[in-house]
Amino acid sequence: MNVILVAVIALGVLGLVLAAVLFLIAKKFAVEEDPRITQVAEVLPQANCGGCGFPGCSGFAEACVKAAGTGSLEGKLCPVGGQEVMEKVAGILGLTAEAGEQKVAVVRCNGTCANRPRTVQYDGVRSCRIAHNTAGGETGCFYGCLGCGDCVAACTFGAIHMNPETGLPEVDETKCTACGACAKACPRNIIELRPMGKKGRRMVVRCVNKEKGPVAKKACAAACIGCGKCVKTCEFEAITLENNLAYIDPAKCRLCRKCEEACPQGSIVAMNFPPRKPKAEVPPTPKAAEAPAAPQTEAAPQAEPVKIIIPTVETAPKASENQSV
């Protein structure tokens, strides 16, 4: 009986003393954290994607609170939550959210199986990074998509998938949060984050080939050949030509679509525009290259994309040769 009593009392006293010590230490060395960090973190989407450029949502919350000290949330944007979340964050911090631009991932390569014939066969690891390190790729274009799907693997939102018909990744713009993981994963910097644009409409040069015209054209039927016609056509100086490659500045582009018409290669693509009304009495011109410019929204008519797919299937096997890498 005595033994039990002694043990209970001894342990009890010990417990109390240690509790007091712990209490005092906790008081003395307490880390004071701004309670707003937790509050901000709570409204963030908790995707921990790193798209904001900070290590996870808590890192972003901390950065926001720190930035609040300077009085502005400039440059801070949660790409996943978008404007809505940023307004909530600003509300907690007693600031006003600046109108941030909603961005979206854009695949700047139109080297489909039909446009870009295969010259060799790559039988190594299905990883873009390794394929890029090994050689120029399976086609004559050493800048375009390798088609191994590193971007698909990198996307945590299921917003990007490979289209087996074209061999290119496609972005689901409703799911894309513009976190930039795919752009980072792409060893060839094909994926770019571009402003969403009004009603999701935007003009894009879907090519990153910096070769001279003839070389680029030989490698891919949809390659930008650096002819500069679009630069001359553009009334708003939105298009620049560098290293044989045109680039449309989204900030200056007014969506007039004149460059799309001027491009002889069909490498300038208008995304999410409603289908054009067929011009009176003009039969479908040999400008087949315009076809890939078909709108990608759900509103697009179902029949059009099918038309594009058929030639792809027909030409793809013929194009490949038996030599392999």
Add this chain to the structure above:
Amino acid sequence: MKTFRIGGVHPKENKLSAGKKIEVMDLPKQAVFPLSQHIGAPAVPCVAKGDLVKVGTKIADAGGFVSSPIFSSVSGKVAKIDAVIDASGYRKPAIIIDVEGDEWEPTIDRSTTLVHDTPLEPKEIVAKIQASGIVGMGGACFPTHVKLSPRTPVDVIIINAVECEPYLTADHSLMMEKAEEILIGVNLIMKATGVKKAYIAIENNKPDAIALMQEKAKGFAGIEVCPLRVRYPQGGEKQLIDAVVGRQVPNPPGLPADVGAIVQNVGTAFAIYEAVMKNKPLFERVVTVTGKGVAEPKNLLTRMGTPMSLLIEKAGGMPEDTGKVIGGGPMMGKALLNADVPVCKGSSGILLMTEKESLRGEEQPCIRCAKCVSACPMGLEPYLLQKLSEHAEWGRAEAEQIMTCIECGCCQFTCPANRPLLDWIRMGKGTVGGIIRARAAK
């Protein structure tokens, strides 16, 4: 019989062109000289479009100390300086020359008489080697003059004549025909570095070469032939030093010179002889054209810049069932994007693999057999490095010595599950190397 201590494999030797005499390859119609044929800065062109050049005219200057000049192997007119696909699989700048006749620079001594002595001082020999564009002829193409200017004292020269890659016989055939020239070249290396001892390391699958070199070496003081047991990758610098003198080179950034050794390829020794004694810069080399489907495997003395397709033609044409054309040997060589890739300073061979041989086996999960660990000649754990690279664990990959990997491919060769170990490790090595360089630059 001696060999290196850790790991290694013994692939089937398949030396189909062994014992074949060296044939002189015909001149091409157009020769292509990539500016990046060596490790280090690319060369800088010193000719322009329309310039007339002769055989042995310098067409590009070295782009720095760790770089090497390039000489024309043909006479003719510079057609253009443009990007062409080279052995790297990318389009890189190159000088393209239209061949007209075969006129040599008058300074080159074209006679075959042996020259035994040179009045040049050691420093002048190294300068001559640097000016003649000589790089390691084994395949890595490291500028030779850099190796011959070691930062620590050196007491032994090892001549790499093991040719451990299956199929290749370029060095073997060179030894059989140019034994004395090679030995004079070795003497020059010894003189240039002030070393009194040199070993010529030959694997014992070339008994004729061992016998011949031993016979000829009697006339040269300090040069000894060292026969070695056949084992891949014995031709690796570190493995060879271990096999011949039993010293272990420290991990990177450790160099062979840190253990007092310099390794030079036997082809390099021959090129040094020609450069110093005959005033002939590096513009031709022996290339083995081989493969199971090849009608007549050959050793061809080829002018650099010749498209590989011509060499394949010379060896009986490309077989129908060719799956891959590999620049170099089967273990460390690289599959080429097309057969028009020019022969460069480091092109030791062209291997045509049949379609069946060239296909990779289906990748299966790791069964933890540790064969790769026992095969690794650097004592690494390839299965682990592969996983670390796949999951982008660069910090741990560095700690596990990924930079020590010599990319010999023993791990992948030995893997029963056909895992692409080296693909990942090589990629990881590149990334970690970049991280280390970025850190050093800070």
